[in-house]
Amino acid sequence: MTREARTPLLKRQHLLAIDDISPLEAISLLDLAERYVEVSRQTDKRQPVLQGRTQVNLFFEASTRTQSSFEIAGKRLGADVMNMAVATSSVSKGETLLDTAMTINAMQPDFLVVRHQSSGAAELLAQKVSCAVINAGDGQHEHPTQALLDALTIRRHKKGFEGLTVAICGDVLHSRVARSNIHLLNKLGARVRVVAPSTLLPSGIANFGVEVHRSMETGLRGADVVMMLRLQLERMTGAFVPSIREYYRFYSLNADTLKLAKPDAMVMHPGPMNRGIEIDSDVADGVQSVIREQVEMGVAVRMAVLDALSRNLPRGGYA
Amino acid sequence: MTREARTPLLKRQHLLAIDDISPLEAISLLDLAERYVEVSRQTDKRQPVLQGRTQVNLFFEASTRTQSSFEIAGKRLGADVMNMAVATSSVSKGETLLDTAMTINAMQPDFLVVRHQSSGAAELLAQKVSCAVINAGDGQHEHPTQALLDALTIRRHKKGFEGLTVAICGDVLHSRVARSNIHLLNKLGARVRVVAPSTLLPSGIANFGVEVHRSMETGLRGADVVMMLRLQLERMTGAFVPSIREYYRFYSLNADTLKLAKPDAMVMHPGPMNRGIEIDSDVADGVQSVIREQVEMGVAVRMAVLDALSRNLPRGGYA
Amino acid sequence: MTREARTPLLKRQHLLAIDDISPLEAISLLDLAERYVEVSRQTDKRQPVLQGRTQVNLFFEASTRTQSSFEIAGKRLGADVMNMAVATSSVSKGETLLDTAMTINAMQPDFLVVRHQSSGAAELLAQKVSCAVINAGDGQHEHPTQALLDALTIRRHKKGFEGLTVAICGDVLHSRVARSNIHLLNKLGARVRVVAPSTLLPSGIANFGVEVHRSMETGLRGADVVMMLRLQLERMTGAFVPSIREYYRFYSLNADTLKLAKPDAMVMHPGPMNRGIEIDSDVADGVQSVIREQVEMGVAVRMAVLDALSRNLPRGGYA
Numbered sequence: 001m002t003r004e005a006r007t008p009l010l011k012r013q014h015l016l017a018i019d020d021i022s023p024l025e026a027i028s029l030l031d032l033a034e035r036y037v038e039v040s041r042q043t044d045k046r047q048p049v050l051q052g053r054t055q056v057n058l059f060f061e062a063s064t065r066t067q068s069s070f071e072i073a074g075k076r077l078g079a080d081v082m083n084m085a086v087a088t089s090s091v092s093k094g095e096t097l098l099d100t101a102m103t104i105n106a107m108q109p110d111f112l113v114v115r116h117q118s119s120g121a122a123e124l125l126a127q128k129v130s131c132a133v134i135n136a137g138d139g140q141h142e143h144p145t146q147a148l149l150d151a152l153t154i155r156r157h158k159k160g161f162e163g164l165t166v167a168i169c170g171d172v173l174h175s176r177v178a179r180s181n182i183h184l185l186n187k188l189g190a191r192v193r194v195v196a197p198s199t200l201l202p203s204g205i206a207n208f209g210v211e212v213h214r215s216m217e218t219g220l221r222g223a224d225v226v227m228m229l230r231l232q233l234e235r236m237t238g239a240f241v242p243s244i245r246e247y248y249r250f251y252s253l254n255a256d257t258l259k260l261a262k263p264d265a266m267v268m269h270p271g272p273m274n275r276g277i278e279i280d281s282d283v284a285d286g287v288q289s290v291i292r293e294q295v296e297m298g299v300a301v302r303m304a305v306l307d308a309l310s311r312n313l314p315r316g317g318y319a
Numbered sequence: 320m321t322r323e324a325r326t327p328l329l330k331r332q333h334l335l336a337i338d339d340i341s342p343l344e345a346i347s348l349l350d351l352a353e354r355y356v357e358v359s360r361q362t363d364k365r366q367p368v369l370q371g372r373t374q375v376n377l378f379f380e381a382s383t384r385t386q387s388s389f390e391i392a393g394k395r396l397g398a399d400v401m402n403m404a405v406a407t408s409s410v411s412k413g414e415t416l417l418d419t420a421m422t423i424n425a426m427q428p429d430f431l432v433v434r435h436q437s438s439g440a441a442e443l444l445a446q447k448v449s450c451a452v453i454n455a456g457d458g459q460h461e462h463p464t465q466a467l468l469d470a471l472t473i474r475r476h477k478k479g480f481e482g483l484t485v486a487i488c489g490d491v492l493h494s495r496v497a498r499s500n501i502h503l504l505n506k507l508g509a510r511v512r513v514v515a516p517s518t519l520l521p522s523g524i525a526n527f528g529v530e531v532h533r534s535m536e537t538g539l540r541g542a543d544v545v546m547m548l549r550l551q552l553e554r555m556t557g558a559f560v561p562s563i564r565e566y567y568r569f570y571s572l573n574a575d576t577l578k579l580a581k582p583d584a585m586v587m588h589p590g591p592m593n594r595g596i597e598i599d600s601d602v603a604d605g606v607q608s609v610i611r612e613q614v615e616m617g618v619a620v621r622m623a624v625l626d627a628l629s630r631n632l633p634r635g636g637y638a
Numbered sequence: 639m640t641r642e643a644r645t646p647l648l649k650r651q652h653l654l655a656i657d658d659i660s661p662l663e664a665i666s667l668l669d670l671a672e673r674y675v676e677v678s679r680q681t682d683k684r685q686p687v688l689q690g691r692t693q694v695n696l697f698f699e700a701s702t703r704t705q706s707s708f709e710i711a712g713k714r715l716g717a718d719v720m721n722m723a724v725a726t727s728s729v730s731k732g733e734t735l736l737d738t739a740m741t742i743n744a745m746q747p748d749f750l751v752v753r754h755q756s757s758g759a760a761e762l763l764a765q766k767v768s769c770a771v772i773n774a775g776d777g778q779h780e781h782p783t784q785a786l787l788d789a790l791t792i793r794r795h796k797k798g799f800e801g802l803t804v805a806i807c808g809d810v811l812h813s814r815v816a817r818s819n820i821h822l823l824n825k826l827g828a829r830v831r832v833v834a835p836s837t838l839l840p841s842g843i844a845n846f847g848v849e850v851h852r853s854m855e856t857g858l859r860g861a862d863v864v865m866m867l868r869l870q871l872e873r874m875t876g877a878f879v880p881s882i883r884e885y886y887r888f889y890s891l892n893a894d895t896l897k898l899a900k901p902d903a904m905v906m907h908p909g910p911m912n913r914g915i916e917i918d919s920d921v922a923d924g925v926q927s928v929i930r931e932q933v934e935m936g937v938a939v940r941m942a943v944l945d946a947l948s949r950n951l952p953r954g955g956y957a
Contacts, residue, residue, distance in 0.1 A: 040427045043632065044371030045399075052682030054710060064403060065422060072373060072426050075399035080683075080713040084702060103703060103909065106933035107710050108678045271422065295425035313681065359746045362951065363690030364718075383722060384741060391692060391745050394718035590741065614744035 006049065009308040014126045014133040017142040018183035026184060030152050033297070033304035040076065040299055048078030049307055055079045055111040056104050059136070060086050060097070063115055065271060066136050066146075069295070070113045073302035079111070097121060098128060105129040110313055111306060114138070132309040137176055146270055147180035149301040151188060153294050154225055157266055161188040167219050167261070168210075169195040170229035170251055170278050173202050173240070177270045178229055182208050195219030197251065199240045216251060220260035227268040228253050228279050244277060254280035258288065266290050325368065328627040333445045333452040336461040337502035345503060349471050352616070352623035359395065359618055367397030368626055374398045374430040375423050378455070379405050379416070382434055384590060385455050385465075388614070389432045392621035398430070416440060417447060424448040429632055430625060433457070451628040459495055465589055466499035468620040470507060472613050473544055476585055480507040486538050486580070487529075488514040489548035489570060489597050492521050492559070496589045497548055501527050514538030516570065518559045535570060539579035546587040547572050547598050563596060573599040577607065585609050644687065647946040652764045652771040655780040656821035664822060668790050671935070671942035678714065678937055686716030687945055693717045693749040694742050697774070698724050698735070701753055703909060704774050704784075707933070708751045711940035717749070735759060736766060743767040748951055749944060752776070770947040778814055784908055785818035787939040789826060791932050792863055795904055799826040805857050805899070806848075807833040808867035808889060808916050811840050811878070815908045816867055820846050833857030835889065837878045854889060858898035865906040866891050866917050882915060892918035896926065904928050 009028050012020045021029070039047050055074040059067055067083065074081040086100060097116065104112065105128070112133045114122045119139030126133040137143040151161070158164055166185055172178045172194050185192045186209050193211040194201065205212055213219030220226060231247065241247040253267065267279075267289040275281050284291060328347050331339045340348070358366050374393040378386050386402065393400040405419060416435065423431065424447070431452045433441045438458030445452040456462040470480070477483055485504055491497045491513050504511050505528045512530040513520065524531055532538030539545060550566065560566040572586065586598075586608040594600050603610060647666050650658045659667070677685050693712040697705055705721065712719040724738060735754065742750065743766070750771045752760045757777030764771040775781040789799070796802055804823055810816045810832050823830045824847050831849040832839065843850055851857030858864060869885065879885040896905065905917075905927040913919050922929060 042371075043429075045373060045427070046371035052680075052684035052714075054683060054714070056706075064405065064419075068375075068401060068403060068423070069426060071401055072399070072428075075401070076371075076373070080710070082706060082709055082713070084706060086702065099910065100702075102930055103933050104706070106930040107707065107937050108683070108934065109710075110681075272418065275418075292421055292425040295422050296427065299426050361690075362748075364692060364746070365690035383724065383738075387694075387720060387722060387742070388745060390720055391718070391747075394720070395690075395692070591737065611740055611744040614741050615746065618745050 006307075006311050008311050010312060013309070013312055014122075014135075015144055015305055015309060016122050016126055016133065016135045018144050018147055018180050018187065020144070023187045026148065026151065026188065029148060029301070029304050029308060030155060032307060033148070033152050033300040036300040036303040036307075037297070039303070040296070045076045046078060047076065047303075050074065050077040050079035050110075050310055053079040053110040053310060054108065055081045055113065055306070056107075056109045057081065057083045057113045057136075058086065058101070058104065058115075059084070060114075060116040060121070061137070063137070065295070066115065066298075069298045070134075070136060070302050073299050073306060074111070076299075077303055077306055079306070097124070101125045101129055105131060110310065132313060134305060134309070139176065140174055140179070141176050142180045143176040144180050144184075145298070145302055145305055146177050147184040148305070149294055149297040150181055150227065150268060150270075151184055152297045152301055153268065153290050154266065156293075156297075157290065158224060161185065161190040164190040164224045165193065165222055166190050166225040166227060167193045167195050167213075167223040168227045168229065169216065169219065169253065171200045171231050171240075172196045172205070172229065173200045174232040175229045181227065182210055186210075193219050193223070195251070197241065216253075216257045217260060220257060223261040223265055225266045225268060226253060226258065226261050230270065230272065231274055231278050248277055252278055252280065253283050255282055258283055264288070268294060270294070325626075325630050327630050329631060332628070332631055333441075333454075334463055334624055334628065335441045335445055335452065335454045337463050337466055337499050337506065339463070342506045345467065345470065345507060348467060348620070348623050348627060349474060351626065352467070352471050352619040355619040355622040356616070358622070359615070364395045365397060366395065366622075369393065369396040369398035369429075369629055372398040372429040372629060373427065374400045374432065374625070375426075375428045376400065376402045376432045376455075377405065377420070377423060377434075378403070379433075379435040379440070380456070382456070384614070385434065385617075388617045389453075389455060389621050392618050392625060393430070395618075396622055396625055398625070416443070420444045420448055424450060429629065451632060453624060453628070456495055459493055459498070461499045462495040463499050463503075464617070464621055464624055465496050466503040467624070468613060468616040469500055469546065469587060469589075470503055471616045471620055472587065472609050473585065475612075475616075476609065477543060480504065480509040483509040483543045484512065484541055485509050485544040485546060486512045486514050486532075486542040487546045487548065488535065488538065488572065490519050490550050490559075491515045491524070491548065492519045493551040494548045500546065501529055505529075512538050512542070514570070516560065535576045536579060539576060542580040542584055544585045544587060545572060545577065545580050549589065549591065550593055550597050552593075567596060571597055571599065572602050574601055577602055583607070587613060590614070644945075644949050646949050648950060651947070651950055652760075652773075653782055653943055653947065654760050654764055654771065654773045656782050656785055656818050656825065658782070661825045664786065664789065664826060667786060667939070667942050667946060668793060670945060671786070671790050671938040674938040674941040674945075675935070677941070678934070683714045684716060685714065685941075688712065688715040688717035688748075688948055691717040691748040691948060692746065693719045693751065693944070694745075694747045695719065695721045695751045695774075696724065696739070696742065696753075697722070698752075698754040698759070699775070701775070703933070704753065704936075707936040708772075708774060708940050711937050711944060712749070714937075715941055715944055717944070735762070739763045739767060743769060748948065770951060772943060772947070775814055778812055778817070780818045781814040782818050782822075783936070783940055783943055784815050785822040786943070787932055787935040788819055788865065788906060788908075789822055790935045790939055791906065791928050792904065794931075794935075795928065796862060799823065799828040802828040802862045803831065803860055804828050804863040804865060805831045805833050805851075805861040806865045806867065807854065807857065807891065809838045809869050809878075810834045810843070810867065811838045812870040813867045819865065820848055824848075831857050831861070833889070835879065854895050855898060858895060861899040861903055863904045863906060864891060864896065864899050868908065868910065869912055869916050886915055890916055890918065891921050893920055896921055902926070906932060909933070
C-alpha cells in the first residue's frame, strides 16, 4: 500500500461491467481487497492512498447500503467524498443524466460512482467524462462490485472457484446482481446454476453458460454455495409470481430446502432481505450464513477497486 | 489530549443511559469537555484523536440539531463521519432496526450514534454490535448527552451542583431530556423539581427522587436553574392540555414567572423552542438565558464522549 | 498558498453582495482563483489552508449544483464541511431562519454558506453570527460567487473587461444571477446590456447602469459575451410570458440568433439549462459555449472566496 507498490493493476479506466476485467485482474482485485479487510479491522483504518482525490457518489436510485459502503471505502482511503442524491425528473431523463454528469465532471472529480435505474447509464456517462466511472448498479444490467465482494466471500471459505457449484436462486430476471455474478463466477471457473420459475428467468438465459433449474430440489442438490436473490417486488409491473405464499412454498430457502445442498454449503444474500419470503430467518442468521461477511467484504472490495482505478488516472493533471 | 494522556475514563463500552456512568465518570467527562470547549474556539479546531476511526450517525428520527452536533464533534476529532437518515417502514420495525444495524456493524465502524423513536432501541442495538453505541435519543426514554451538556452549562455558571435547585418545567411526560436530566442531576447532588400539570407527568414520577409541583408559583420559588421543556405537540395523541392558550397562561416562562425564581436563575431550553408557548422571546433571548451556550457545550460534550469511549475500543483490531 | 503568503485580501468579514468588494478586491479574488484552477487539475487537489476550520452549508432552497461546488471547494481546502438541508416551515419563517442560524453559530463554525428564498436573508444572518457568511443566493437579490465565476470565465477568454459588451438575456426579473453580474461587470469596466421582454425586466432597471433592449436583434448585435438566463418558470406566479413557444421564438439563443453577436462571442449559462426553451442544444454544446468551464471556475472561485475570508477571521479564537 506504499506509493512505490502502486503499480498498475487494471487495463481499463472504468469498472462498468464484469467484462471490463480479465480473470487475472479479478484475482488481483481480490488479493488487494484481502489487505483492505485487514486495514478495516484495525483501530486506525486510514490508508491515505487517495489523499487529495475527489470521489462523487451519484445515486439516481436510493441505496443506503451500497452508497454507505462506497462512502466508507473512499473515506478510509483519504479521498474527499461527496454524496449527490438526484431525483430524476419524469421527462428527458437522458438529458438530465448527461447534463448532471457533465456538470459534476467539470468540478474535476477523480471518481464517479453511479447508480441509475436504466441499464447502460454508467456506460453512457463513461463516454462523456474524464474521471473513472464505477457502476454501482444500472437497471437490470450489472453491479460488478457486488459480484467481486461475493467472489471474495466465497474464496475466503472455499479457497478457490474451480469445481465449485454455485446456485443462484430466485428473481434472476430483475437482478443485476445475478447477471454480474454469473459473468464473474464463470470467468473464475465455477459451475453456475440458476434456480427460478420460468417467469423470473430472462429469455436467452441458457446462453449465459449456466445450468437452468426450475425447482430447488434439483437446483440445490450438491451445491457448495446457495445465493438467494431479493424478490424485487418493487420492479415487478405484472404478475410474475402467482402469490407470495406460493413463491415461499416453492422457492424460499429454509431449514428444509437448505438440506438439499451440501452440508457445508454457504448461504448468501445481497440484501436487503425479505425475511419470510425468499429466505427464512433461521437460515439467514444460521451457522452457514455469510450474509454479514458479505457486507464487510463490500467495503474492502470497493477500497480495492478505487485504489486500482486511481493508478490509471492521469498523473500530470487534467486537461 | 496527547496520545499518552489517553487513559481510560469510562468503565462501559456504550453510553445508552445516564445509569451507564458513575458520578465520578460524569465529572471526568465534564472536565474533558471543558478542554474541548477551548479547542472549538480556536482557529484550528482539529484534535485528531479519532484519526482513522469511523463514526456512523444512524438517525431514524430527523434531528438537525443533534445530528449536526455529533457530526461536527466527530469531524473535529478527525474521525470519518457518515450520516445515514433511515426512514422506518411501517411494518416490522424491530427487524428493520436490527438488520440495518447489523449491516452497518459489518462495515466496521467504531461508533454508532443512534436516534430512534422507540424507547430501548439503542440498548437493543448495543447487544448486537461490536462498536460503541451512543444513544442520541430513544423514544421517551433517555438522551444522555443532552443531560451532560446541560450539566456542563450549569457547572460553568454555578461552579457545582451541591445545594442547587433545578426546576424542570413542562412536558415531562414525553421528554427523554427530562428523564436523563433528572437522573444525572440527582447523581451529581442537585435538588430536582418537576413542574407540570398532572396530564404531562409520567406515572410514578414521585419515585424518581424529585419534588413534584403542579404550579409555577411553588415550583420556581427559589430555583437556581429553570429548565423549560419543549411542548411536544407532535408526540401527543390525546388531549394532554386543554388548550395552548391555557398552557401558556399557567406553565410558560415569561418575564413575570421568571421573577419567581432566584434573581440570578439560569434559563435553559434544549431546543427547538416553541416561542410564545412554553417560553417567551424576551426571556429566551434575555440576560439570564444560556440557551445558545447549551448548543456550544453540546459539541464539546460529544467530543468528550467520543474521545472517552474510543479509549475502551479494542486496540489490536476487531475479530 | 503557503501560510506566509496569506496576507489579507478583503476588507469585509462577509460576502453578501457584489457591493461588499471593490474592483481591486474582485481582481485579487480572480487572481487567487486562477491558482486554484491549477490546484483542482492536479492529482492531489488538497491545499489545506482551511485545516481545522468548520464550514456549514445551510441551504433553505435545494441546489445540487451550488452546494456541491461549495462542498468540493471547502473539502479541497481541508475544511470540515457539514451540509444542512433545511425545510422551511410555513409559519414564522423569520424566526426559523434566525433560530437555526444562531444554533449553528453556537457550534463555532468559521463559514456559513447560505441559500435562502428570501432576499436579504444572508444579510440578516450576517448581523447575528460571528463567523463569515457567504451568500449562495438569496431570493431575487444577489448570488455574488456566480458573478465572480462568470467574470473569471470571461477574463480567461477575453483577457480583460474594458470595452467588452456583455448581453444578459432572458428572465432578468427573477434572476439574482443577472443582478450580481450587472453590478460586478459594471464595476470591472464592461458595457452591460439586458435583453428581455418588458414583463421580465425589473422596474427601474434603467438605473442599474445598463442598456435595455427588448429584442435579441438589437441586444446581441456586436456582443462579445451572450449570457443566457434560466427561464424560472417555478418562480412565476402570473403570466410573464404569453407562451413558451413565443418565448422561444423571440428570446431563445439558437444558431440563428447567435449569429447576431460577434463571431467569437462567448455563450454562457448559469445552469441548469432549459434546453429548447432559452437555449438550443447545438449552441449550448457548440464551440462558442463555455458553460462547462463556468462550472469548473465555480469551484476555483469558491476556494478563493473561502481562503480570502478565512484571512479575516479572528486568530486568537472566538469569544
